[in-house]
Amino acid sequence: MSANASARPIEFRNTTLGATLAVIQAAEPTTLADAMHKMLGGMPDFFNGETVILDFGAVASMPERIDWPGLQSLLRRYRLQPIGVIRLPEAHHESARRAGLALIDPAQLAAQPPAEARARPVAATAPAPAPAAPERAPAPPPAPAAATPTMFVDRPLRSGQQVYARGTDLVLLGGVSPGAEVIADGSIHCYGPLRGRAIAGAQGDHGARIMASNFGPELVSIAGVYRTFDRGIPEAYAGKPTQVRLNGTDHTLNIDVLQLD
Template structure:
C-alpha cells in the first residue's frame, strides 16, 4: 500500500431542486471552462442542500451530472443518507479530517546514576524535498511535489497535471494544469517558458485557459498572487 495525493473538485449545491434553470447554468459553465472539468474526480457538497437527502432526488442529480461527464464519486455532508443507498449510486461518504491523538504523558523514569554526557550538536534543518523531472510530461500524467518545488525540464502536454506545495518551474511549453501552493501557500509562484495552460492555480485560486491574459499567451511568464488575484507577468 502507498499513500497518494489526489485532487478532486467539490461541487457545492445551494439549491434544493435541480430544475431546468440549474442545469442551464451548469451547461453554460461547461461551455465556458470545459478544460477545468474534463476528467476531474468530483465530490458533491450537500451542506446547503438538505433537499437532496432524499435518495431519489440525489440519484437523479448524480445521473444528470454523469451524463455531462462529471466523474462524481463521493458525497460530503450527506446528513442522514443511508450508506447502502449511496453505495447503490456508486458513491462514498467523504468525511473531514480527524484530530490527531494527543501525546501520552511520559512515565517518570527511575533515578539512576548516569555518566556525564557530551552536549549534542543541534541538527541542521532539513531542506525542502524539491522534485525535478527531466522529461516532458505526457497527457494523463500527474506529477506531485508534496513538499518543496516542482521543476520540469521539458514541456507539459494538454491533459497533464502538475501539483506542488511550493513553486512550479516549467522549462518548456505549459499546456496542461499547474497548481502551486497546494497546501495553501499564497507566496508560491509559477514560471514557464511558454504559457498556454488549461488551468493555473496558486493556493486554490485559479484561472482557466479562457481567462488567461492575452499578452501572456505563449510567452515566458511569471504567475503569482497579489491582493488575492492571480497576476501574470511577462518575463520576455
Template structure:
C-alpha cells in the first residue's frame, strides 16, 4: 500500500461525540394493542406530534414477570411505534431474555440513560419579587400560533416548532402544548406544557395562574401540589431551574 493510499484512508472519517434529542416512551403495560390505540388517539388529537423522533423504550415500570410477555410482543411494539412516527433506537430497564431479544432487534442497551421524571417544584422566591428576564430561546422555525377563543374542557392545542399565544381563558380540562414558550393573556385553569420536545429554556406565562398541570421539558407539577398564595390566581411565570438537586420548576409572580 502506498503512502498516498494510506493518507486517503486516514481521511475517510472522523469519530466525534454528538448530542441527540431523544423521546422516552415509558411503558406501563405489555398490552401492545392498548399502546397502539393510545398512540392513534394522540396522533388524532395532535397530528404530526411525532415526526421520526428517535425513542428510548423504557420498561422500568414493567414487572420482571411481565418481561417474558413483552419480549414476545416486542417486534409488534416496534412496528407500532414506527407506524406512528417514532423510531425506536434503544431500550432502558430491560433484563435477561427481553434485553437479549431487544439487542437482536437492533436496539441499544440504554440502561444508563437519564429519563426526566416528575420532581418537586421549588417554591416561589420569598424575597421581594423581581422580574427575571427570559433567556434566549432555542431557534424556532415559525412565528407564534395565536388562539383568540376560549378553550373548553377536552380541547387541545399544539404549537409545533413555535410559541403559543392564547388571548382567552384556558378552562379546566383543556390543554395547551408548545415546543417553545406559552403566553396566556387570561386565566390558565387547564394544562400547559411548554418545551414539549425538550426545550429547557421555554417558559409559561399566565395572567392568572391556576393550572391543573404545568410542565417544561418533561418536568411537571399538578394541582395536587398547590401553588403558593403569592402566585395562585395571580400573573406569574414558570421556568425550569437546574441545580445540584436536579431540575425543578420555579414559579414567580410577575409584577408591574
C-alpha cells in the first residue's frame, strides 16, 4: 500500500478468509461516507457483493454508541456485505452481535500453511511395503485453476480515488489524475495520462510492470521498490509512452521509453 494510505479514514485490503478487510480510523458513518465517496468516486457498483470485515483497531476515539445500521447501510450502498468485526472494544461487542455481526479473532486473518502441509501425517516408523498393485492408466492431469480476470476501468480516476486489482492485472482506459492511486497485484497498463500513484506487484511480484502511454506519475512502485517524482518527470520520458520494470540483478527500477513506431 502507499505511504499515505494510513491517513485515510477507511482503507480496503484482502484477507486470507476471502473477505475484504475495511480498516477504519473513524466509526461515524458520515465521516466514512465522505471518504468512500472521494475514494470510489461515488460509484455504487464499485464492489461486486463482496463480504467485508470491519477492523476497529485504528480508531483513536470510539463513540459511546456505534451506529451499526448507518455503517451497514453505507457499506451496502457500495455492494459490500458486512459479516463481522475485529479489534472492536469489548464494550461494543453486544451491540455488534445484535446487529448480526460476528466477532472475529484477528488470528484467523493470518496466513495459514497450505492444506496439504497441514494434513500430511507424520509416521513414527517406516510403513510396511504395500503389495504390488496392477498397472493402471495414469490419472489425467488436474484442470488448471481459472485465472482471475483482468480488471478494466473505463472512466478516468479523479483525485482521491483508489482502485486495487487483487490478484490480477489492471487496465486503465481513461487515465489517472493527480492525487489518485492505482494498485495491482499484477501489472498496470494505463492508456490515458498517468498522473497519480501507480503501485504494481503489490504482493511481491517482481515480474510486474507499469506501462503508460503518457507518463507523468507522482510515484511508481513495483514489489515495494518505488520512485517518486517530487522534482518533476525527467524530460527523457515525460509525457511519452513509458515502461517501468525491475532490474533482475539488483532490483532497481528501470524506466524506459517505449518505441511504438
